[in-house]
Structures are given as C-alpha cells and as structure tokens.
Amino acid sequence: MEAAILQETTMDKQANYQITVRGILTKQWSDWFNGSVITLERSLQGSPYTILTCKVRDQAELFGILNKLNSLNLPLLNVMIADE
Amino acid sequence: MKFSLLSTKLYIPPPLSDLVFRPRLIEQLSAGLKGKLTLLSAPAGYGKTTLLSTWLNQFDRPAAWLSLDEGDNDIARFLDYLIAALQTLVPECGAALPTLHGVSGSPPTNILLTSLINEISNIPQDILLILDDYHTISVQEIHQVITFLLENLPKNLHITIASRTDPPLQLARLRARGHMVEIRARDLRFTQVEAADFLNRSKGLELNLTDIQTLVQKTEGWIAGLQLAAISLQGYPDRQAFVRTFAGDDRHIADYLFEEVLNSLPPHIQKFLLETSILDRLSAPLCQAITGRDDSQEILATLERANLFLVSQDNRRHWYRYHHLFADLLRLRLKREHPSSIPTLNIKASEWYENQGFLNQAVIHAIGAGDITRVEKFVQANTLGMLEIGESATVNRWLKSLPEDVILNSLWLTVARGWTLMLTGDIAAADMALQNLETLCANPQIDIKQMKRAQGQIAALRAYIADLMGDPLTSEALAREALEKLSPDDQLAIAIASMMLATAYNRQGDTARAEVALQDALATCETNPYSFAAIDALCMMSGIQYLNGQLYESAKTLKRAFAISDENTARGNRQFPIIGLAHIYYGRLLLEWNQVDQALKETTTGIKLLEPCGYTDCVIVGSMSLSDIYHTLGDDRQALDAIEKARRIARDIPYWAGRAAAQECWLHALRGDSSLVMGWLAEQETLLSQEPEIHHGFIYRYLAKTLIARENYAAAAELLHKVIPVTDKNGACDRLIRTLVLQAVSLTGLDDLDGALAYITRALELAEPGGYMRVFLNEGEPVAQLLYQAAQKGIHAQYCLRLLDEFSKQPLPTESTPKGAGSLIEPLSQREIEVLQLVAGGCSNQEIAGQLVLSLSTVKSHIHHIFGKLGVKNRTEAVAKARLLGILSLE
Numbered sequence: 001m002e003a004a005i006l007q008e009t010t011m012d013k014q015a016n017y018q019i020t021v022r023g024i025l026t027k028q029w030s031d032w033f034n035g036s037v038i039t040l041e042r043s044l045q046g047s048p049y050t051i052l053t054c055k056v057r058d059q060a061e062l063f064g065i066l067n068k069l070n071s072l073n074l075p076l077l078n079v080m081i082a083d084e
Numbered sequence: 085m086k087f088s089l090l091s092t093k094l095y096i097p098p099p100l101s102d103l104v105f106r107p108r109l110i111e112q113l114s115a116g117l118k119g120k121l122t123l124l125s126a127p128a129g130y131g132k133t134t135l136l137s138t139w140l141n142q143f144d145r146p147a148a149w150l151s152l153d154e155g156d157n158d159i160a161r162f163l164d165y166l167i168a169a170l171q172t173l174v175p176e177c178g179a180a181l182p183t184l185h186g187v188s189g190s191p192p193t194n195i196l197l198t199s200l201i202n203e204i205s206n207i208p209q210d211i212l213l214i215l216d217d218y219h220t221i222s223v224q225e226i227h228q229v230i231t232f233l234l235e236n237l238p239k240n241l242h243i244t245i246a247s248r249t250d251p252p253l254q255l256a257r258l259r260a261r262g263h264m265v266e267i268r269a270r271d272l273r274f275t276q277v278e279a280a281d282f283l284n285r286s287k288g289l290e291l292n293l294t295d296i297q298t299l300v301q302k303t304e305g306w307i308a309g310l311q312l313a314a315i316s317l318q319g320y321p322d323r324q325a326f327v328r329t330f331a332g333d334d335r336h337i338a339d340y341l342f343e344e345v346l347n348s349l350p351p352h353i354q355k356f357l358l359e360t361s362i363l364d365r366l367s368a369p370l371c372q373a374i375t376g377r378d379d380s381q382e383i384l385a386t387l388e389r390a391n392l393f394l395v396s397q398d399n400r401r402h403w404y405r406y407h408h409l410f411a412d413l414l415r416l417r418l419k420r421e422h423p424s425s426i427p428t429l430n431i432k433a434s435e436w437y438e439n440q441g442f443l444n445q446a447v448i449h450a451i452g453a454g455d456i457t458r459v460e461k462f463v464q465a466n467t468l469g470m471l472e473i474g475e476s477a478t479v480n481r482w483l484k485s486l487p488e489d490v491i492l493n494s495l496w497l498t499v500a501r502g503w504t505l506m507l508t509g510d511i512a513a514a515d516m517a518l519q520n521l522e523t524l525c526a527n528p529q530i531d532i533k534q535m536k537r538a539q540g541q542i543a544a545l546r547a548y549i550a551d552l553m554g555d556p557l558t559s560e561a562l563a564r565e566a567l568e569k570l571s572p573d574d575q576l577a578i579a580i581a582s583m584m585l586a587t588a589y590n591r592q593g594d595t596a597r598a599e600v601a602l603q604d605a606l607a608t609c610e611t612n613p614y615s616f617a618a619i620d621a622l623c624m625m626s627g628i629q630y631l632n633g634q635l636y637e638s639a640k641t642l643k644r645a646f647a648i649s650d651e652n653t654a655r656g657n658r659q660f661p662i663i664g665l666a667h668i669y670y671g672r673l674l675l676e677w678n679q680v681d682q683a684l685k686e687t688t689t690g691i692k693l694l695e696p697c698g699y700t701d702c703v704i705v706g707s708m709s710l711s712d713i714y715h716t717l718g719d720d721r722q723a724l725d726a727i728e729k730a731r732r733i734a735r736d737i738p739y740w741a742g743r744a745a746a747q748e749c750w751l752h753a754l755r756g757d758s759s760l761v762m763g764w765l766a767e768q769e770t771l772l773s774q775e776p777e778i779h780h781g782f783i784y785r786y787l788a789k790t791l792i793a794r795e796n797y798a799a800a801a802e803l804l805h806k807v808i809p810v811t812d813k814n815g816a817c818d819r820l821i822r823t824l825v826l827q828a829v830s831l832t833g834l835d836d837l838d839g840a841l842a843y844i845t846r847a848l849e850l851a852e853p854g855g856y857m858r859v860f861l862n863e864g865e866p867v868a869q870l871l872y873q874a875a876q877k878g879i880h881a882q883y884c885l886r887l888l889d890e891f892s893k894q895p896l897p898t899e900s901t902p903k904g905a906g907s908l909i910e911p912l913s914q915r916e917i918e919v920l921q922l923v924a925g926g927c928s929n930q931e932i933a934g935q936l937v938l939s940l941s942t943v944k945s946h947i948h949h950i951f952g953k954l955g956v957k958n959r960t961e962a963v964a965k966a967r968l969l970g971i972l973s974l975e
Contacts, residue, residue, distance in 0.1 A: 024335050032416050070248065071409065072338060073127050073306060 007081045011059045016082040019052045019065065021074035033065055049077060092365065092397035094169050096149045096214075097137040104282045106135065109271065113139045116244075116265030120237050121258055124246040126269040128409045129308025132246040133216055133395075135272070140212075146173045147212040152220050153364075158477040159225040163196070166213075166229075170204070173211055177203055195692065197232055205238035218247035227252055234258070273305025287314045295327045302331050308409060311393075312341030319348035342413045356383050358422065361414035362429050362452065364445075365397065366404045373436040374429055427453040434458065443470075447482050456490055464496040467503055468576040472616040476504050495524050495538050502545045507699075511549055511736060518546060533571070540569030541577055547584040551591070552701070554739035560588035579608040579617040586624055591739075593781070593814035595628050602628065615652045616660050619645045623665045630673065633817030635854035639673050642666050664693030668706040675713055678857040678890055684713050704730045704740045708747055715751065716858065724751055746786035753793040755952035761790060776807045781819050788826050797833030804830060821851045825859050825867065832866040837873075844870045848880040860887050910953050912971060919946045924963045924972055 009015040030038050036054035052069075056062045069076065113135070116122035124132045140147050148169040156162050167178035178200055204211070221227070231253055234243065245251060258264035274282060279300045283289045291299075303309035313330065320326045333340055346354055359375045360366055368381035377383065384404060387394040393410035397403040406414065418426065430453030437446035443466055450458040463482065470479050483491060483501055491497045498521050505514035521542050525535060547562035563585035570577050582605035589598035602625050609618035622645040629638035649663040667690030674683035691706040707730035714723035727748045734740035749764040768787055776784060784807045791800035804827040811820045824847040831840040844867070851859065860867050868891050875884035912920065915936075922932045933943045947959075956962045966972040 024339075026335060026339065028420060029336075029339075029416070031419060032412075067249075071128050071412070072336065073129065073309075074336070 005081070006083050009059075009081060014055065014057055015062075016053070016055050017062060018078070018080045018082050019054065019069070019076070020049055020078040021052070021069055022047070022049050022077055023074050024048050025050045025052070025072075025074070033068065034061065036065070050074075053082070090165065090168060092403050093151045093153075093165060094149055094172055095151075095398050096140060096147065097133055097395060098399070099138045099141045100134060103134075103138060104274075104278050104286060106138075106278060109135055109267065110139050110142065112265060112267055112271070113244075114143065117145075117242050119258075119265055120234055120243065120263040122242070122244040122265045122267070123251075123255070124244070124267045124272070125248075125250050126267075126272050127248050129306055129311075129407075130269055130272040131307040132272065135267075136214060136216070136244065136246060140214075145210055145212050147214055148173050149214045149216065151216045152218055154220050155481070157221060157223045157226070158481075159223065159229070161477060162221075162223075162226050163229070167200070169213070170200075170211075174207055177207070194232060197229060198236070201233070201236050201238055204241050207240060210240045210242070212242050212244060214244045214246070216246045218245045218251050219249045221251070234263075272307070274300065274307055274310060275305065276300055279305070279310060282310060283314055283317075287318065289314065289317050289323065291317075291323060291327070295324060298327050298331045303337060306337070308407075309337045309341065312338065312345055316341055316344040316348060338409060338413060342410075342417075346417070352377075353383065353386075356380075357387075357414055358418045359425070359429055361406065361411055361418055362426065362449075363433060364405065364448075366394075366406070367402055370433065370436050374432045427455065429453075431455060431458070438462075444478055448485075451482065451485055456486075456494065459486070460494055460496045463500045467500040468574075468580070471503055471507060472576060472614060476507055479504055492520055493524070495521065495530065495534070498524065499538060499541050499545075502542070506545060506548055511552060514545065514549060518542060518549075536569050537571045537574065540566050540571070540574065540581075543569060544577055544581045544584060547581070547588070551584065551587055552737045552739055554742070556588045556591035559591070560585060563588055575608055575612050576614055576617060579605045579612075579614055579621070582608065583617070583621055583624060586621075586628075590624070590628060590631070593811075593816045593819075595631055595816060598628050599625070615648055616662060618648055619660055619662050619666065622648070623662070623669060626666070626669055630669070631816050631818045633821060633850055633854045633856075635673055635676060635856070639670065642670050642673075659693075661693045661699065662702070664690040664699075665702045665705070666690070667693065668702070668709055671713070672709050675709070675716065676854075676856055676858050678861060680713060680716055684710075684717070687713060700733055701737065701740060704734050704737075704744065707733070708744060711747060711751070716862070720751070720755065724748070727751060743782050743786075746783045746790075750786045750790045750793065753790045755948065756955060756957050757948055757951055758794075758957040761794070765790070772803065776810045781807070781811060781816070781823075785819070785822055785826065788823075788830070792826065792829055792833065795833065797830045801827065801830040801834060817850055818854075821847050821856060822859055824850070825863060828870060829863050829866050832870065837870075840866075840870055841873060844874060845879050848874065848883055852880060852883045857887060857890055861890055912950060912953055912966075916946055916950050916953070917971060919943065920950055920962065920966055920972060923947070923959050924966070 007015065024040060025038055027038050030036055033052055033054065034056075036052040039051045039053070040048060052065070054062075054065060056065070066076070066079070113122060124136070126132060149172075150165055150169040156165060170177045215230075230243075230245075230251075234253070237243070245253075255264065259266070276296065280291075280293075280296050283291055283296060283299070299310060299313055303313065317323055317326055330340070346357070349357070356371070356375055356377065360371050363370065363374070366384065368384060371380035371384065372378055384394065385401070388396060388401075388404065393407035394404050395407060397405055405411075430449045434446045434449035434453060434455075437443075437449060443462065447459060447462045450462060459482070463479075467479055470476070479500060483497065483504070486497065491501060498517050502514050502517040502521070505517060521538070524530075525539060525542075530538075543562045543566035547559045547566060550556075550559035550562055563581050566581035567578065567585065570581060572578075582601050586598045586601035586605065589595070589601060602621055605621045606618065606625070608614070609621060622641050626638040626641035626645070629635075629641060645663065645666040649660060649666070653659045667686045671683045671685075671687035671690060674680075674686060687706060687710050691703060691710065694702045694706065707726045711723045711726035711730065714720070714726060727744060731741065731744040731748055734744045745764060749761050753761045765787075768783070771780060771783065772787070784803065788800045788804050788807075791797075791803065804823060808820070808823055808827060811823050824843045828840040828843040828847065831837075831843065847859075860871065868888065871884045871887055871891075875881045875888065918936060919932055922935060927935070929940060929943045929947070932938070933940045936943070938946075950962055951957065954962050954965045956965055963972065
C-alpha cells in the first residue's frame with residue numbers, strides 16, 4: 001500500500017500531524033495533548049478509534065505526544081504528516 | 085544542597101500485601117539469571133515493579149536498585165547514582181574513583197567504567213543491578229554506558245531493566261546470543277486465573293466466572309485497569325450491573341475507571357489527591373503545607389492501605405509518590421477543573437522545599453507556578469554556589485525548562501546562563517549572553533542596586549573572557565570594575581573576581597600584585613566554606629610561587645589544597661574535579677625535580693579528573709605538561725599526541741592556542757620537520773619585530789628553543805638578548821632561569837664560552853633555592869660542560885655536582901640539537917624506504933598516497949619520520965643522504 005507523502009519537514013520545523021490510535025479519548029484530553037483537536041471515528045468493523053490532529057513545534061514535541069499515548073496504552077494505528 | 089532524596093531512588097519497593105501469585109513469571113526471572121540481561125518491557129500499569137519487588141523478596145541474591153527519572157539524564161549524575169546503588173551492597177565500591185560532576189560535553193571515560201567493573205568482579209558474591217523506569221533515559225551517553233557494561237559484564241553481575249519502551253541497547257544481538265531474557269506485555273498481563281485470584285481472593289469481590297471473563301477481555305489483562313475496576317467495584321453494590329456497563333462503555337479505560345474511582349471517594353480525599361498531584365514526591369509535612377490539612381499523615385496511610393496507587397519510597401513511611409499513570413490523570417483533572425489553583429499550590433510547595441533547604445525542588449515548583457520572579461530570586465542567589473559544587477547540570481536543567489524569551493528578558497537568568505557557558509568554555513555563546521545583558525541593563529526600570537550587582541557579575545564574566553582571549557590588561561580593568569560593583573552579598577563572586585584580578589596581574593608578570601589579590605581571595609574563601617574557590621586560589625598561588633622559583637613553597641601550597649579537598653570529601657561531599665589542577669601543578673614540580681615517573685602519574689591523574697568536566701583551560705595546561713614529560717621520557721610519539729591534543733582543544737582560545745602551537749612547533753623542529761616550523765616562524769615575524777612584552781614570554785622561549793634546534797644560534801642569542809632584560813625587570817624568576825640557560829646554550833653554540841658561563845652562573849644562583857634540575861638536564865652536553873667548569877671554579881660547586889650526578893644517571897636526551905648526521909641511530913622501516921624511493925622518483929605526496937594505497941596524512945607522517953631519522957630538513961637532502969648511506973641506489 002503506497003502512501004503519498006503530503007509534506008516534508010526537518011527535526012526543528014513546525015508541522016501538522018494526524019495520529020490515529022485504537023480506543024477512545026474524549027475531547028477533555030485535548031489539553032493534555034498540547035491542544036490537539038480530537039475526533040472520534042469508528043472503523044468498518046465497529047471498533048472505535050481516535051484521531052488526534054496536532055500542530056507540533058518540532059519532532060521532539062511529536063515524540064512527546066507519542067510517548068503520552070504509549071503511557072495510556074493506546075495502540076498506534078497511524079502517524080501521518082498533514083498539509084500545512 | 086542536600087542529597088537525601090537519593091535514598092528514595094535506591095529504595096527497593098516492598099511487596100504488596102494482597103499479592104497475586106505469579107509463579108510462571110517468577111520462574112522466568114530466576115531462569116533469566118543465567119544470561120546477562122533481563123528486560124521487562126511493557127507500558128505503564130503492567131505490574132513490572134511489583135513483580136520485581138516480589139521476586140527480590142523471595143530470592144536470596146543481594147540487589148542494588150535504582151529508580152530512574154527524567155532528572156537522571158546527565159551522565160555524571162547517572163554514574164553517581166549507579167555507584168551509590170552499588171554502595172548499598174558494598175560501601176567501599178567505587179569510593180576510590182573520582183566522582184564526576186558538572187558539565188557535559190566530554191564522553192565518560194571507559195577507564196572509569198573499567199575500574200568499576202573490576203571492583204564489581206572482586207565482590208565475593210553474585211549481585212543484581214536493577215534499573216527501574218529506564219524509559220526516562222534519553223541521553224545517548226548513558227545508553228553507551230549500559231552497553232559497555234553489558235559487553236564487559238563481570239560474571240557475578242546480572243542486570244535487570246524495567247522500561248515502558250524497548251531501550252536502544254543492541255537488544256537484537258543479546259537476543260540472538262541468548263544473553264537476554266525478555267518479559268513483555270503479553271507475559272505480564274493477567275491471565276483469567278490470575279485475574280480471578282486478584283479480584284476474588286485479594287479484593288474479595290466474589291465475582292462469577294463470566295464477569296471475570298468480561299473484565300479480562302475488556303481490559304485485555306491490563307493490571308492497572310483491573311485494579312481500577314476492583315476499586316470501583318468495591319464501592320458498587322450491584323457488581324454485575326457495573327461489569328455490564330463497563331463492558332459496554334467505549335471510553336478509554338483509565339478515563340472511565342479513574343472517574344469512577346475518584347467519584348467514589350469522599351470529597352476531602354478527592355481534594356487532597358488533586359492538590360497533591362503537583363508533587364513528585366509526597367510526605368506528610370509537605371502535603372500539610374500544600375493542603376493545609378493536619379491529618380495528612382493519616383490520609384496518606386489510608387491511600388497506601390487502599391492500594392490507591394500510592395507507592396512508598398522508603399521504609400519509614402516518610403516519602404511516597406503516586407503511580408505515574410494515576411498522577412498524570414490527577415493532574416489532568418486538576419488542570420481541567422481548578423486551573424487557577426495550580427500556581428498557588430506550586431508556590432506553597434516551593435516555599436516548603438525552600439525552608440527545608442531542597443533548592444532544586446524549590447526552583448522546579450517555582451517554575452511550575454510560573455513565578456519567574458521567584459525563580460530569578462533563587463537563581464540569582466544560588467547559581468555560583470551550585471556551580472562551585474559542580475551542580476551545573478541542575479542549573480542548566482532549570483534554564484532549559486524555561487521558555488527562551490523568559491530567559492532573554494531576565495537579567496539574572498541570563499547572568500546564570502553566562503556563568504554556565506563560561507564553565508564549558510563556550511566563549512561565543514557566553515559572549516552572546518553578555519551582549520543580551522547589555523541590552524537588558526539599558527532598561528531604566530531596573531532597580532539601581534540590582535543593576536549594579538548584575539553589572540558586577542557581568543564584569544567578572546567579561547574579565548574571564550578577556551583573559552581567555554589573551555588580553556590581560558582588559559581583564560585586569562574588568563576585574564577591578566567587578567570588585568567595585570559587586571555587593572557584599574555576593575561573596576563567591578567577589579572571590580572569583582579577586583582571582584581574576586590575580587590572574588590578570590600574573591599574565592603581566594606582576595607576581596607581587598597577583599599574590600596580594602590572591603590573599604584577598606583566600607581570605608574571602610576562608611570566611612565562607614568556599615572549598616572550590618579556595619582550592620582554585622591555592623592552585624593559582626602555587627602557580628605564582630612556581631613562577632617565582634619558589635618550588636618548595638609551591639609544593640607546600642599544593643599540599644594545602646589537597647588537604648582541603650580531602651577534608652571536603654571526608655565530610656561526605658563530592659570531590660571537586662578542580663583538584664586535578666593541583667595534581668597537574670604538582671606533576672610539573674616533580675618533573676623539574678627529575679622525578680619523572682611520579683610526574684607522569686600525577687599529571688595523568690589530574691587530566692583524568694578534569695577532562696569529563698569540561699575545564700578546558702586546565703586540560704590544556706595538563707596536556708602541555710604531559711607532552712613535556714613524554715618528551716623527557718624519550719617518547720616523542722606520545723609527546724606529539726599530547727601537544728596536538730592541547731592545540732586542538734585550544735583552537736578557539738587565543739591565549740592558549742599560541743602557546744600550544746609554539747611548543748608543538750619546537751617538537752617538530754627537533755624532528756627536523758622544517759615545513760611546519762618555517763610556517764610558524766614566519767607567523768611570529770610580527771612578534772619578533774615588536775618590543776618584547778612579558779606575557780609573550782612563553783612564545784619567545786620556544787622561539788629561541790626552535791632556533792637553537794635548527795642551530796641558528798645567532799638569531800637565538802639576539803632574541804634572548806632582547807628578552808632577558810624584560811624578564812629580569814618583571815621578576816618572574818622561573819622564566820628568567822629558563823631564559824638564562826637558553827642564552828648559555830646559544831652562546832656555547834657561538835663559541836662564547838665565557839659569556840655562556842656568566843649566564844649559567846646567574847641561572848644557578850636563581851635556581852638553587854628551588855632545587856631546579858631539568859632546566860639544566862634538558863639541554864644536555866653543552867650545559868653539562870658548563871656545569872663542570874663552574875664546579876671547578878667553585879661556582880655553586882655543591883649544586884653543580886648534584887646536577888652532574890643526575891646527568892650521569894640517565895641517557896642524555898639531547899634536547900637542543902636535532903638527531904645528528906652520520907650513522908643512523910634508527911634504521912628506516914621497509915615502508916619508509918618504499919616512500920623514499922617514490923620521493924626519489926619525484927612523486928608528490930598525493931601520488932605516493934595513490935601508489936601505496938595510503939591516506940595522505942599517513943604519507944606525510946612517514947616523510948616526517950624519514951626526515952627525523954635521516955636528520956635532514958627537506959626531500960632533496962633526504963634523497964641525497966639516503967644515497968650516501970646506501971639506502972637508495974646511486975642513480
């Protein structure tokens with residue numbers, strides 16, 4: 001499965017990311033994830049997943065968010081850089 | 085600055101009371117002891133720590149435990165804690181090793197680790213090292229330390245690492261070789277049986293099989309989830325209904341259950357939990373300070389008993405912390421519902437920590453409160469003190485956790501940054517910080533007194549920079565300005581400024597004034613417990629005494645410094661790496677007294693202490709001294725290595741760069757490498773044409789030595805003739821002695837033996853009180869002859885005879901003359917002959933490199949050696965001589 005890369009970035013540049021995890025995070029978690037926008041979706045099979053849309057300052061901030069998701073036991077389904 | 089919180093990091097968590105029996109995992113852990121590493125890698129809430137503590141409790145082997153956190157991401161601190169953990173088993177372990185602290189930059193010496201490994205292998209038992217929460221470590225150097233340990237693991241040591249993520253430690257290799265046992269989430273999650281045991285036996289919930297199945301399925305065996313479920317269930321009369329609702333709810337488990345748990349608690353406990361969530365560690369007095377509740381101790385006990393994610397940190401029920409996940413959820417709740425209370429709570433915590441003398445935590449909470457004024461107050465009062473005891477990593481961390489614009493707008497935070505940059509020798513960045521300060525000081529709103537104090541420290545910083553840039557006059561002026569403006573509250577800054585003044589005088593050769601300034605500095609240090617500054621000042625004092633030719637007094641002063649250092653460590657404090665400088669100075673004295681092997685030991689000890697801490701100028705001094713020692717021992721390879729290293733480090737520091745270059749060039753001159761030397765000599769033209777100034781004395785001497793090495797005695801004599809009166813006038817006895825001896829050698833070269841004798845006589849007179857030896861021994865045969873004549877004439881006869889005695893004891897390295905022509909002392913190697921043949925064929929270095937498949941630098945190195953061995957200065961001479969000696973055929 002080929003994914004088109006929408007955007008390029010460097011270690012220190014700002015970027016937008018879409019992170020998808022299995023499970024549900026309510027909108028109340030947005031603050032903890034540096035103000036990311038949280039949207040809920042359901043997969044075809046009916047199990048829920050959450051998409052976080054975040055604007056990060058740099059790669060370090062991105063990995064901080066990924067680590068937080070890890071600490072909440074949320075399996076990662078997708079990490080994708082989004083358009084500006 | 086107290087370190088008592090350290091003991092909580094070494095504390096082995098006690099086993100829980102309502103433990104679930106997990107024999108299969110215990111067996112796995114025990115079986116894992118056959119390998120090198122046991123890795124528990126699973127997210128939070130899978131019971132890693134509990135499992136380990138249970139296992140240790142059942143098991144007999146002595147264990148060293150270290151709980152890691154983000155603050156341990158500093159190589160010096162990490163190693164300190166590692167050694168401290170091992171010391172809980174073996175108190176003397178690592179005690180003899182120099183403790184590291186302070187600045188990052190240099191990699192940790194594997195030498196330190198190797199000694200530690202050797203010590204561990206000498207322990208008569210098998211021991212365990214357990215590193216908990218290893219995922220908090222992100223610094224590459226620390227991973228390298230662990231990798232090194234694993235690669236060189238003593239047979240009696242086993243390492244266990246618990247982490248939420250796989251650590252970057254060559255796991256694939258360990259796995260492949262069977263050196264590692266892994267326990268992962270799939271292993272750690274509760275099975276049906278274990279869940280049943282937990283829920284029904286431990287928690288007494290009396291759930292039926294279906295309910296248990298549902299819960300296990302829903303949580304996927306996640307232990308923290310089941311724990312939260314259990315707590316919620318305990319407060320719920322209709323258990324089946326709860327399970328059904330729970331199963332049907334899609335929300336994140338922790339979210340859901342956490343809400344349930346929290347809501348089931350009495351309001352005052354909820355409040356307590358939320359308020360204390362800002363703390364990393366909890367104790368009853370601290371909780372009381374924050375919540376205002378005098379029943380804090382009882383509440384903590386209740387929480388611990390209820391297993392509400394409160395973990396004790398010592399065996400006296402004094403310090404606790406929340407389980408990480410729980411703390412995160414609490415903090416989130418607090419932020420959502422009572423955001424305005426967060427600053428207040430943090431201030432209360434900060435104040436409590438301040439009163440207890442826990443400076444680091446006080447600052448962290450001040451930062452958490454967003455109270456920049458308070459942060460500034462701490463930083464202003466404590467930065468220099470922190471740097472003195474080597475806590476620069478802590479200061480750096482404070483600065484890093486603040487937004488850049490806050491620092492740039494704050495006078496004192498920028499000053500603090502300036503000092504920490506100074507320590508690493510990052511002149512460029514420090515300069516930028518100072519420029520920023522200039523702008524800030526222009527702000528009319530700043531209090532006049534504050535401004536003056538800040539300006540005093542700025543002046544001291546700039547004095548230091550000026551010194552490194554090789555401008556002692558400016559340095560002197562700035563140091564004086566600093567002393568004028570500094571407030572009596574800044575005693576340490578005053579001591580530092582006095583030392584800067586002393587240094588500036590020193591550089592100008594005014595040792596008398598330097599000594600006065602140093603006495604001032606020492607007086608300030610003695611009325612305060614500034615051990616670091618005292619050692620620094622004593623080192624400088626001994627340096628001045630050395631310059632005055634008072635070698636014995638110099639040694640006595642260094643012994644004082646060693647005494648202070650020993651007393652400091654005896655008090656339980658960490659050793660100051662600056663004592664390394666005392667070792668280096670002592671090595672220099674020993675060298676002069678011809679105790680060369682001892683000198684080597686002291687100097688290498690000194691460098692080892694200083695290197696990891698980034699005391700750049702000290703390391704440069706040490707390396708230059710080391711080069712001298714190796715040269716005296718006849719090991720020119722090491723001598724060149726050492727001086728090249730000095731020059732590399734000194735690249736951006738003009739004062740040292742010039743000196744290192746001078747010493748290096750002279751070594752090359754001795755080996756007959758004229759190209760490098762010619763280049764350097766050309767650069768010194770301007771210097772030669774000017775009136776000699778005392779602070780270029782070192783370079784003049786090495787210029788003279790280089791000229792002598794090239795047998796250009798006339799030029800050497802002329803140069804020295806100009807330099808000597810200046811040196812004489814400024815009373816730097818040591819420099820004068822050395823210059824006089826060089827002049828004696830030059831005049832011998834010009835056959836003016838009477839003149840030479842006169843100079844040697846003067847030198848002997850000045851040198852005798854200090855017991856100088858090497859300054860004479862280094863010059864070899866010419867000086868030996870002069871000494872012989874002097875003895876015959878009754879000039880300092882005893883001294884001369886003693887020196888001649890030393891001469892006879894050793895092979896004479898003829899320092900001032902290059903390896904003579906005639907037969908080859910050292911034959912050319914096969915490779916060197918090959919290179920020479922190509923040279924004879926007219927090949928360039930590049931062509932030779934291509935033909936012989938070598939690197940360009942290797943070729944140059946070979947040619948170097950060829951010239952040295954043949955005693956020639958260029959390719960033509962080399963080829964000619966080689967043909968003469970029959971090494972090359974005559975074609």
